[in-house]
Amino acid sequence: MTDPTSPTGTGADISRVTGISDDRTHGTFELDLAGHEAWRRAEVFAALGDSWDxxxxxxxxxxxxxxxxxxxxxxxxxxxxxxxxxxxxxxxxxx
Structure with a gap:
């Protein structure tokens, strides 16, 4: 998953799998909610438009x-x- 608000324009990874076991059957999924929250807020303000007071x-x-x-x-x-x-x-x- 990528963050569409990333300043690079290509999007930065906001999720990853770490701690994969030797047999590759288990791992830890991490999600960066800060990046997702920034994207969500940007979308809310875009939907509200310029006339929102x-x-x-x-x-x-x-x-x-x-x-x-x-x-x-x-x-x-x-x-x-x-x-x-x-x-x-x-x-x-x-x-």
Whole structure:
């Protein structure tokens, strides 16, 4: 397996078999997850494109959380408060 993000352009090996026994029936397979993770992250950012705005995404997420827990009746508010106190849900403004 090769790493397509390798600076050489040809890709560097990110996996190998080592410690092969004398009879060549057993060995140790090693996988460099750091190289794979770099490749995966590059692919994620390429898929997101240039218009992705992480600050706007986080602001929209905070607004969605605010709307989700707004307008609760007394029983719902008590349940929400209990879940926040138990650490199941984040407090308002912290999610």
């Amino acid at each position: 992480p600050v706007a995404v986080m602001q929209d997420e905070a607004e969605a959380q605010r709307l989700l827990y707004s307008g609760l009746d007394a029983d719902q508010q008590a349940t929400y408060a209990m879940l926040v106190a138990a650490g199941v849900l984040p407090a308002a403004g912290q999610g």
